[in-house]
Amino acid sequence: MLLKRVLLLSAIVMAGVAITGRASADPAPQPVPERPKIEEVSAEELAAFVKEESAKPFFKAAKALSPARLAPEIEKWKSLHGVEFTLITNNYIDRLFNYGEGDNEGPRYWVQNDDNGFGLRARLQLCFSRVSEPLDQIHVRTIDVKKLAEFSFDYVHTIRVEHACARVLPAFSAVNTTLTEIVSKLATECGADFAVRSDVADTIKLTLKLKNRTITSCLMEAAEAAGWLVELPTMKLKETSWSQHRTEVEYQPVYSDIDMDRIAEIFENRDWINLTERPEPRIETELDALGSMVRASANFVKSRNRIAVFPKPSNVVVMEKKDD
Secondary structure, eight states: OHHHHHHHHHHHHHHHHHHHHHHHSOOOOOOOOOOOOOOBOOHHHHHHHHHHHHTSHHHHHHHHTOHHHHHHHHHHHHHHHOEEEEEEEEEHHHHTOOTTOSOTTSOEEEEEEOTTTTTOTTEEEEEEEOTTSOTTOOEEEEEEGGGGGGGOOEEEEEEEEEEGGGOEEEEEEEEEEEHHHHHHHHHHHHTOEEEEOHHHHTTOEEEEEEEEEEHHHHHHHHHHHHTEEEEBTTEEEEEEEOOSSOEEEEEEEOOEEEEHHHHHHHHHTHHHHHHHTOOSSOOOSHHHHHHHHHHHHHHHHHTOOEEEEEEOOTTEEEEEOOOO
16 A cells, blocks of 8 residues: 555656656747838828928029039129139938928928948938827838939039139249249239238249149249248138247138028028118029128138238248148
């Protein structure tokens, strides 16, 4: 009888061990849920985005003031104001990559690269929040770049206005010519006043042969060859340190930038500006808005109209020559 009880208890223990062993085994791996597939932008969503973006003052100004449209105007302004211009362009699609544009109540749209697109424009996503939704409610749709053809155009991002001494000369040469004569000739080319130590500069004779260089660059080359310093309308000498044995100076460009954002803002507020400031001519178009800014910028850069050339003290070191 005792033997039967021992055998029964052993069977129960063995059964418990078997059950416990099965329960402690690692559970079978669960399948990883797939990321929800991003839907393609619908015709309605695309139309809403195009309508919203096309209504922005910046878009209207960028379309109205294209590089081709501005080219003849720039030539007129060069002659009228006696200044130089540099156009900095960009593609409008790049502007769409701007998270957070829009008012606090929506709608808000922007474009981003697909994470799997390796930074290429060919795979894009359109992101947006609707008017009735908070800004943290974001919808993402895939969008073919071909559907953004309306925004695939180059526009003028910035117009840089510079003094006439930023004009490029096809060629400039001087053979055994005094520093005074070289400075005088180049200053006449850009209509600038100039000052030079002629009692010393007349004894310095230089030979220069330069091609496709700005008047600024030619003057800097002449001064450097003579071991002198030059201060120009487009370059400002900035003293960066002082000591008895060493003074460091650097050249800093002087110019005026006109941004497309500012042009769009002036055009949008033209009624108030025409009423209070009474500009002549009145601002009626985006081109008028730009023209008013060109006049102000030209007056600013022309207010620095002096070229000064002077011997460089022995303790002065030019740290950086920012050419053109």
